Amino acid sequence: MKRYLRINAADNVCIALDNLAAGEKVEVGGMEVTLAENIDKGHKFALRDLAQGENVIKYGYPIGHTTQAVAAGSWIHTHNLKTNLRDDLEYTYSPKVYDLNIARCEGLKVNGYLRSNGAMGIRNELWIVPSVGCVNGQAQAIAERVKRELDCSHIDDVRVYTHNYGCSQLGDDHRNTQKALAALVKHPNAGGVLVLGLGCENNQVSELKKVIGEWDEQRVRFLIAQEVEDEVETGFGIVSELVELMRGDKRQPLPLSKLKVGLKCGGSDGFSGITANPLVGLFSDWLIAQGGTTVLTEVPEMFGAETILMDRAADRSVFDNTVCLINDFKHYFRRFDQPIYENPSPGNKKGGITTLEEKSLGCVQKGGAATVVDVLGYAQPIVKQGLNLLQAPGNDLVAASALALSGCQLVLFTTGRGTPFGSFVPTMKISTNTRLWEFKRNWIDFNAGTLVEDEESGAVLERFIDFLLKVVNGEKLKHEKSGFKEIAIFKTGVTL
Numbered sequence: 129m130k131r132y133l134r135i136n137a138a139d140n141v142c143i144a145l146d147n148l149a150a151g152e153k154v155e156v157g158g159m160e161v162t163l164a165e166n167i168d169k170g171h172k173f174a175l176r177d178l179a180q181g182e183n184v185i186k187y188g189y190p191i192g193h194t195t196q197a198v199a200a201g202s203w204i205h206t207h208n209l210k211t212n213l214r215d216d217l218e219y220t221y222s223p224k225v226y227d228l229n230i231a232r233c234e235g236l237k238v239n240g241y242l243r244s245n246g247a248m249g250i251r252n253e254l255w256i257v258p259s260v261g262c263v264n265g266q267a268q269a270i271a272e273r274v275k276r277e278l279d280c281s282h283i284d285d286v287r288v289y290t291h292n293y294g295c296s297q298l299g300d301d302h303r304n305t306q307k308a309l310a311a312l313v314k315h316p317n318a319g320g321v322l323v324l325g326l327g328c329e330n331n332q333v334s335e336l337k338k339v340i341g342e343w344d345e346q347r348v349r350f351l352i353a354q355e356v357e358d359e360v361e362t363g364f365g366i367v368s369e370l371v372e373l374m375r376g377d378k379r380q381p382l383p384l385s386k387l388k389v390g391l392k393c394g395g396s397d398g399f400s401g402i403t404a405n406p407l408v409g410l411f412s413d414w415l416i417a418q419g420g421t422t423v424l425t426e427v428p429e430m431f432g433a434e435t436i437l438m439d440r441a442a443d444r445s446v447f448d449n450t451v452c453l454i455n456d457f458k459h460y461f462r463r464f465d466q467p468i469y470e471n472p473s474p475g476n477k478k479g480g481i482t483t484l485e486e487k488s489l490g491c492v493q494k495g496g497a498a499t500v501v502d503v504l505g506y507a508q509p510i511v512k513q514g515l516n517l518l519q520a521p522g523n524d525l526v527a528a529s530a531l532a533l534s535g536c537q538l539v540l541f542t543t544g545r546g547t548p549f550g551s552f553v554p555t556m557k558i559s560t561n562t563r564l565w566e567f568k569r570n571w572i573d574f575n576a577g578t579l580v581e582d583e584e585s586g587a588v589l590e591r592f593i594d595f596l597l598k599v600v601n602g603e604k605l606k607h608e609k610s611g612f613k614e615i616a617i618f619k620t621g622v623t624l
Contacts, residue, residue, distance in 0.1 A: 130580060132156070133402065134175070136188035141172040141204055143186075143398055143480070145580050148173075154201075164201040170398025170480030170544070170561075172204045184209055187401060189433070191486035204482070211483040213432055213468055216455050221447040224439045226497040230417035237381040239601045240537075241319065244344045248386035249316035250537045250600045251554065252377050253285040254370060256322045256363075257312055259336055260294030260329035263353055267324050270363040277364075278371050283319070285608075289552055289615045294331040296624035305331060307507035308617045310339040311533040313348055317553055319377050320347050320370030322363060327354030346373060379602065385419030387600060388510055390531025390539040390553075391494040392426065394524040397479025397544025399560040401490025404542035404576035408558065409496035410589050411540070411596070416498045416514050423510065423536055424495040425518040425527050427457040431468065432485030433492045437517065440500050449503035453519055460620070475545045494542065506618055507533040525616035528555055538600065546571050550607030552615050554599060557606065573605050 131146045134156045142156055148167040153160055156175055167173045172186065178198040183190040192211045198204060241249035254274070256267040267288040275286050289312060293305040309331070313321050325333040333350055340348075349366045353359035391408055393400060412422040430437060434454045441447035461468050472481045481487050501514035507530065510516055520530035528539050528551035539551055544560040546568045559565040562577035574595055579588055599605060607613065 130582075133580065135186060135402065138185055138188045140175050140178065140185045142175055143402065144169050144171055144173065161201045164199055165203050167203055168480070172398070172480065172482070174198050174200050174202050174204055176200045183212070186486060187489045189485070189489055191432070191489065192483040205480075206477060206482055209482045211432075211485060213484060215468070216458060219435065219438055219447075219451050221441065221444060222439050223441065223447075225499060226440075228413050228417065228497060230414055232417055232419075233384075236384050236418060238384055238387065238597060239379040240382045240386065241316070241377055242380060242382060243316045244347070245342075247316035247535070248382050248537065249319065250387075250602075251284045251317040252282075252319040252374060253287060253317055254280070254283050254320045254367065254374065255312070255318045256288045256324055256367070257309060258288070258290060258294070259309065259323060259325040259331050259333055261290070261292040262295065262326045262329065263324050263359075264288070264290040266353060266359050266363070269360045270322070270324070270367060273360070273364050274367050274371065278368060280371060282375050282377070283371065285613075287552070287613060291615060291617055293617055293619070295329040297330065298622055298624065301619050301621045301623075302330065304506055304618050304620075306336055306339045308529070308533050308615070309336060310341075311507045311509070311535075312552070312615065313340055314343060315532065315535070315553070317537055318347075319374045320367075321349070322367050322370065323348065323350045324359070324363060325350070325352045327352045383419070384415075385513065387415065387538070388421040388423065388536045389415060390528065390534075390536035391422055391424045392524070392528050392531060392539055393429075393491055393494060393542040395473075395475050395479075395543045395545030395547055396481055396487060396490060397476070397560055398481060399479075399577065399580065400481075400542060400544050401493055402560075403579040404544075404558045404560040405490050405493040407576045407579065407585070407588060407592060408494040408540050408542055410585065411496075411592060412494065412515065413496035413498050414589070414593065416496075419513060421510055421513045421516065422495070422498075423504070423516045423518050423531055423534060424492070425520040425531055426491060426522040427453060427519060428461075428468075428484070428522045429488050429491040430454060431458075431488055432483075433488035436492055437495065437500055440498070442499050442501050446500055446503060450500065450517060453503050453517060457519070479544050494540075504534055506530060510535045520618060523616070525549060525551070525614065526618050529616045530618065538596075542576070543572075548607065548610065548612050549614070550605070550612050552613055554605050555607055556596070556599065570610070571606055
């Protein structure tokens with residue numbers, strides 16, 4: 129097993145793949161470096177003497193500049209490295225198209241649920257969706273009675289997606305809540321939905337229906353609590369009908385091209401950009417070659433790596449929309465007097481990530497090398513097959529929910545620190561290192577750490593695709609077995 133890695137020939141830093149001790153000699157690219165101090169796993173050390181103010185290069189790109197002179201073999205982290213990020217930049221469209229040379233697997237099918245609008249569900253769940261947080265309790269009471277009194281063995285899950293919103297909101301927050309709930313109601317992983325309103329909220333059910341647009345009237349029902357004597361009893365009656373209707377739902381072979389997968393990372397470490405994120409990028413390219421779709425979000429974690437995505441824009445319009453995606457999010461930061469570069473979390477830093485550029489250069493690898501075909505607004509439905517970019521923050525719950533709200537039936541979640549959470553669609557946790565996989569088997573679904581343990585990337589990708597297709601066909605992920613599922617809606621403004 130390798131103990132250190134230089135990712136790109138242009139890099140002036142090396143990554144410790146194991147804990148390294150002061151005095152150890154490291155040979156990289158014909159250079160021999162003696163470590164000046166202990167280097168923890170996942171952290172960086174200088175391959176040569178670096179002057180104060182010199183750019184530190186990782187992945188072949190600058191990840192910041194030194195704040196003091198750094199001797200060869202020295203640890204590089206927050207004490208001597210600072211971001212280069214600043215305000216809005218001028219971008220030039222320099223299109224690049226990569227010949228990925230990925231074979232299409234003709235006739236490859238998955239077993240999913242075909243919905244009336246032609247979309248594919250990979251789960252068949254019954255959802256109760258409150259239009260406002262005031263009826264969360266009543267929605268829970270209906271769901272508990274359903275699970276207690278009805279045979280739901282043919283349904284993958286009965287779930288209430290509680291939230292705190294739907295009233296006392298203005299502007300973008302009110303619109304975001306409506307768009308999010310409308311997208312939730314129409315998601316193909318739900319075979320039946322009851323929308324439960326109160327009656328006096330500003331997110332009136334009548335207005336929410338306008339945002340929903342067309343819906344399957346057999347599968348989506350509405351109830352306003354203030355208009356009936358006993359909303360739990362009435363709601364139970366409605367949901368009982370949905371349970372019976374769903375009894376006839378069966379999986380059937382459907383084209384893999386109907387699969388839409390969200391790409392997300394959280395709790396990153398120094399291995400994220402070496403193992404799990406590149407693996408997800410390889411999968412993204414493979415799925416797109418089969419006619420499928422992937423979606424990359426976490427806009428703040430594109431800062432410093434955005435030109436990689438801009439250069440892969442399908443045309444000038446997609447390029448311009450990507451520029452707006454980046455700059456609009458910077459404006460959002462400034463509107464609240466927040467620094468644009470203040471991102472890597474304490475967990476990120478402990479794992480070896482120092483600057484936002486470093487995190488971003490690892491993060492965007494989840495998008496592989498495919499062409500960017502579209503840029504989506506928050507909760508905007510996917511309309512183009514291929515790699516899409518989505519407007520949403522880096523927050524794990526909000527970003528994962530946003531991916532699902534745009535229509536992803538599955539979210540791939542890479543992590544070097546681990547997390548038990550799951551969004552309202554299957555959320556596959558992929559560990560960046562084997563230690564996490566072995567320590568948190570109750571959280572982690574797949575281990576990408578073997579990529580630095582001499583397993584060939586092609587073999588890991590083959591195992592990963594095989595596992596993912598099993599999940600699409602119905603195999604439950606860890607968070608589905610534990611019941612950890614939730615939705616988080618993007619909030620930006622005033623609450624009355």
